[in-house]
Amino acid sequence: MRWKRWLEDLRRSFIVESIRSDERSAGGILLGHDMNWAFWNGIGGGQADFDEPSGNLSPRDRAMLYEYLNQKAHVDELIHAFDKFAQPVNVARGATIVDIGCGPFTFGPALANVLGNGVSFRYFGVDRAASMRALGKEHEAKYEANARLSVVPTRRVQSQRKAKR
Template sequence: MPNRKQWLEELRTRMIVRPIQEDERTRYGLPLGKEVSWIFNHAIGGGQANFDEPIGGLTPQERVMLYAYLNQKAHVDELIHAFAKLVPDLERFRNATVIDIGCGPFTAGLALANVVGAGVAYRYFGIDHSASMCEFGARLAARVEAINEFHSGTEVSFHQNIDEIDFGRIRGGEITIFVLSYLLASTSIDVDELVRQIKSAQKRVGLGATVLLYTNTGRESARKLYPDFCSKLTAAGFVEQIEEVELFKDSDKDRLIHYALFVSPPVSKVKTAEFFA
């Protein structure tokens, strides 16, 4: 069982569960008046849908809310476990740059805030193609800030295109942490382009070591892209440190989760002009 803090339970109830359950359309176990099977297959499309389009009388924001209502709790719990398991030294997050690719509604961000607490400042960049996902993620992050569960120096922002992010001045020894959670569950992901984006962002952030935390369902059918991703990421200078499929137990149901951790060493030599540019 993950160590889920009380504030996270209260945030989920206030901003996700209660708005869905108290909506006048929610009756007879039908969230917003929709069959759960229809929601999974159409409204959220297994998490890979275009959430910025209305569907079946639902607005884009309502589709995101239903995704968070049905999917996010389990994924947050898995990521709480993953952060504690794979990056147990919380000092690694001090002044880190966290880049969450396919962030959804701040799922990994909530897990990270639960694990790190308000004692460590870091920068979080959430990236999701869906503007409605980014908007709801920003609302959740604002609530975390309002209840003082972020360090005062923590910065959170959301973006739709990783290549357009200005990370600011190139950093020195601070660590960069990429998070990829369930991203490769979609077979439409272009692995070559994904690795290119990771390397480009890594170079634009700074010179310190880089860690990439990967999680996915443990179902074999959803792990087809992993060998290609691993091979190309290794060719780009990352080393696979941990890779395993584990039975994850929580209060909902037991399920197989695929974890991996990759590390890229810090840049040992750099031109002075580049560092201070």
């Protein structure tokens, strides 16, 4: 199954254009860094502490770079899995989904892409990074405003980190 137009349009306008239109981006430079640096240092290959700055990148910049560099592949994988798992659609209707390590709200739109309009499910995103939770909340509101997901109040849970010694 392919991305539905609404999801690709939202990704392009909310993620891709946000990075490309930033004054620090030009050509292959993303927020002031080449792709290799952005992936390995900026987002730690996807395993960074996204609440810590890195060089000139704020935590929000790092979460946005994560989306720009990794989210499309994650959504593709999820759509493929959901297409197999959620057929017939009644399997997922009314389901409660708990997404541990939710990042910036990738799972919900991917599932909605497969299920289509009119199939409701409850989604609870859990991520320790406040920057990922905040960006996910922004996207949740944008998806709802564009009438593609009907979002009811969700709980994006923050884990308690132990103090570093």
